[in-house]
Amino acid sequence: xxxxxxxxxxxxxxxxxxxxxxxxxxxxxxxxxxxxxxxxxxxxxxxxxxxxxxxxxxxxxxxxxxxxxxxxxxxxxxxxxxxxxxxxxxxxxxxxxxxxxxxxxxxxxxxxxxxxxxxxxxxxxxxxxxxxxxxxxxxxxxxxxxxxxxxxxxxxxxxxxxxxxxxxxxxxxxxxxxxxxxxxxxxxxxxxxxxxxxxxxxxxxxxxxxxxxxxxxxxxxxxxxxxxxxxxxxxxxxxxxxxxxxxxxxxxxxxxxxxxxxxxxxxxxxxxxxxxxxxxxxxxxxxxxxxxxxxxxxxxxxxxxxxxxxxxxxxxxxxxxxxxxxxxxxxxxxxxxxxxxxxxxxxxxxxxxxxxxxxxxxxxxxxxxxxxxxxxx
Numbered sequence: 001x002x003x004x005x006x007x008x009x010x011x012x013x014x015x016x017x018x019x020x021x022x023x024x025x026x027x028x029x030x031x032x033x034x035x036x037x038x039x040x041x042x043x044x045x046x047x048x049x050x051x052x053x054x055x056x057x058x059x060x061x062x063x064x065x066x067x068x069x070x071x072x073x074x075x076x077x078x079x080x081x082x083x084x085x086x087x088x089x090x091x092x093x094x095x096x097x098x099x100x101x102x103x104x105x106x107x108x109x110x111x112x113x114x115x116x117x118x119x120x121x122x123x124x125x126x127x128x129x130x131x132x133x134x135x136x137x138x139x140x141x142x143x144x145x146x147x148x149x150x151x152x153x154x155x156x157x158x159x160x161x162x163x164x165x166x167x168x169x170x171x172x173x174x175x176x177x178x179x180x181x182x183x184x185x186x187x188x189x190x191x192x193x194x195x196x197x198x199x200x201x202x203x204x205x206x207x208x209x210x211x212x213x214x215x216x217x218x219x220x221x222x223x224x225x226x227x228x229x230x231x232x233x234x235x236x237x238x239x240x241x242x243x244x245x246x247x248x249x250x251x252x253x254x255x256x257x258x259x260x261x262x263x264x265x266x267x268x269x270x271x272x273x274x275x276x277x278x279x280x281x282x283x284x285x286x287x288x289x290x291x292x293x294x295x296x297x298x299x300x301x302x303x304x305x306x307x308x309x310x311x312x313x314x315x316x317x318x319x320x321x322x323x324x325x326x327x328x329x330x331x332x333x334x335x336x337x338x339x340x341x342x343x344x345x346x347x348x349x350x351x352x353x354x355x356x357x358x359x360x361x362x363x364x365x366x367x368x369x370x371x372x373x374x375x376x377x
Contacts, residue, residue, distance in 0.1 A: 001013050001014045002014065003015060003175065003176060003242040003265075003267070003268075005201075005265065006200075006244055006257060006261050006262075006265050007258050007259070007261060008242075009176045009178060009242070009244060009258055009265075010049070010052070010054075010254070010258040011052075012052050012053035014175070015054065015176045015242070016053070016054060016055060016175060017054070017055045017057070017137070017172060017173065017174040017175050017176075018049070018054055018055070018057070018174060018176050018177070018178060019056075019058075019059060019165050019168055019169040019172065019176070019178070020046070020056055020057070020058050020059070020177075020178045020180070021058075021059040021161055021164075021165035021177065021178065021179045021180060022042070022058065022059070022060045022061065022062070022180050022248065023061050023062075023161065023180060023182075024061040024062045024065045025182060026038065026180055026248045026249065027039060027061065027062040027065075027095075028062050028065040028066055028069075031069065032065060032066065032068060032069020032070070033069065034062075034066065034094075034098055036098075036102075037251075038251060039098065039102050040102055040105070041251045042102075042252075042253065042254070043099075043102035043105065043106060043108075044106065044252075045252060045254040045255060046058070046103065046106075046108070046142065047106035047107075047108060049254075050108065055137045057133065057142070057145065057168060057169075057172055057174065058099065058142060058143065058144045058145065059145045059161050059164055059165040059168055060095060060099065060144055060145070060146055060161075061146065061161045062095050062146075063088045063091035063092040063094075063095045063146055063149060064077045064078065064087045064088050064091055064149055065077065065091065066087075066090075066091035066094045066095055067086070067087035067088055067089065067090035067091025067092070068083070068087040068091070070090050070091070070094070071086060071090055073086070073087055077091075085149060085150050085151070086150075087149075088150040089150040092112075092114065092146065092149075092150065095146065096110070096112045096144065099112075099142075099144045103142055108141075108142050109140065109141045109142065110142050110144050111136045111142065111143050111144065112143075112144055112145075112146075113129070113132065113133075113143055113144070113145045114145075114146055114147070114148035115129065115145060115146075115147060115148060115164065115168075116148045116151065117147075117283065117284065120164075120167045120168075120171065120281075121282055121283065123275075126171060126278055129171050130172065133168070133171060133172045134172070145168055146161070147161060147164055160228040162179055162228040162229045162231070162232040163228060163231055163232045163235060163283065165177050165179065165232060166231075166232040166235035166236040166241070166243065166281065167235060169236055169239075169241050170236075170239050170241070170277050170278060170281055173274075174241060175241065175242065176241060176242040176243065176244065177241060177242070177243040178243075178244050178246060178254070178257075179229055179243065179244065179245045179246070180246060180247075180248025180253055181226075181229065181246065181247060181248060182247070182248070182249060183226075183245075183247060184198050184246065184247045184262055184263060184264075185198050185200070185244075185245045185247075185262075185263040185264030186199050186202065186209070186212060186213070186226065186229075186230075186245055186264040187199065187212065189212060198262075198264065199212075199264050200263070200264060200265065201264070201265055201267065202233075202264060202265070202266045202267070203266075203267050203269065204237070204269050205230050205233050205234045205237070209230065210227070210230055212226075213225070213226035213227045213229075213230050226245075229245055233245075233266040234377075235280070235281040236266070236268075237266050237267065237268045237270075238268075238270060238272055238277065238280050238375075238377075239268075239271065239272055239277035239280070239281065240268045240270065240271030240272070240277075241268060242265060242266065242268055243265075243266045244257070244263050244265045244266070245263060245266075246258075246262065246263035246264075247262065247263070276375045279322065279335055279336070279337070279373070279375050280375035280377070282322050282335060284322075285322050285323055285324040285335065286315060286317035286318075286321040286322060286323055287313070287314055287315025287316060287317035287321065287323045287324075287338075288314040288315060288323055288324040288326060289305070289310050289312070289313060289314070289323060289325050289326075289345070289369075290310070290311045290312035290313075290314070290326055290327070290328060291305070291309045291310055291311060291325060291326075291328075291333070292309050292310075292327075292328065293327065293328070294309055295308075295309025295310070296309075296327045296333055299325070299333060299334055299374070299376065300333075300376065302371060303371060304366070304367035304368075304369060304370050304371040304374065305325065305334075305367055305368050305369040305374060306367050307345065307348040307349055307351055307353070307356065307367075307368050308351060308353070310345065310349035310350060310368065311328060311349070311350070312349075313342055313345045313346045313349055315342060316342050317338055317341060317342045318341045318342075319338055319341050320337055320338065321337070321338050322335060322336070322337055323335070323336060323337075323338050323369075325369070325374075332377050333376065333377060334369075334374050334375060334377055335374070335377065336370075336373050336374035336375065337369065337370075337374075338368065338369060339365045339366075339367060339368055339370060339373075340365065340368060344360060345368055347359045347360060348360065348364070348368075
């Protein structure tokens with residue numbers, strides 16, 4: 001059975017494993033205190049989902065906001081990286097205790113996982129995280145996941161939990177992701193504008209869909225807006241995972257959204273194999289290749305990337321590193337694992353295969369990125 005509408009996300013047959021993302025603005029009030037009544041109602045809905053036979057993973061923000069209030073830090077703890085890390089260290093204890101208490105009231109066991117970008121970018125660590133999630137779910141626990149903001153720096157962090165939720169869904173082989181937002185879903189323009197229309201169903205996140213989004217977080221408490229949610233939708237749907245954006249503000253947000261079909265559902269556009277899904281969801285590339293129009297067309301047909309179509313080499317990377325591929329107009333085309341280091345690619349770019357041995361001084365490989373190690377975007 002496949003997911004076709006929002007209500008399917010409440011069905012254990014169509015969505016047996018679901019990732020639920022909860023943002024700071026929903027979980028923490030203006031004064032830095034937890035919205036306990038709201039969270040208690042959400043825990044009740046999670047328990048109902050478990051009763052229907054669904055497994056639930058929670059990706060929860062809120063540590064920085066809770067910790068900043070306890071430490072008396074300005075700007076809700078986001079005045080500096082040091083403030084955010086200190087606030088997270090204090091707030092994560094409170095956040096974990098809160099979830100443990102609320103889920104425990106329904107006989108559910110909460111488990112805490114703190115992840116950094118590298119935990120899901122590195123293939124071996126990604127598989128370790130996936131194994132841990134699988135074991136916790138099999139044991140009946142509710143994994144509660146957050147970015148490890150007490151140690152993450154700007155260079156090694158997701159920056160928002162929307163994309164983290166999509167990556168966790170990949171690792172957990174989930175069927176759907178539910179992002180609780182402060183609006184009903186994606187609108188065709190700014191929802192504050194007269195005549196703005198809610199889009200109930202989206203098939204593929206196109207440039208036109210991205211143009212509808214705003215990158216701002218209206219609460220000032222979170223770190224992402226609609227733009228980050230669309231990026232999460234791209235990661236999820238390429239891996240065969242449905243993603244929904246719904247309003248988390250009502251007391252029983254899941255019942256309202258799924259019971260009355262209020263929200264935006266992004267349908268999976270394809271189902272990449274596990275390794276390709278991991279590669280396509282990576283955020284940090286070690287370099288990039290700019291290719292000509294002929295090469296771009298060849299890639300679209302499923303071919304490997306050959307040196308003859310490369311126009312420019314950017315960054316410094318080693319063999320096996322993930323690199324991006326874009327056309328001469330700046331459009332992102334693919335991500336892949338390099339068969340050569342950047343210096344070698346610079347030597348052979350734009351040159352035909354029969355010239356490579358003389359340029360490199362050894363027998364060349366068949367391509368710069370093999371199609372089995374390349375994911376189209």
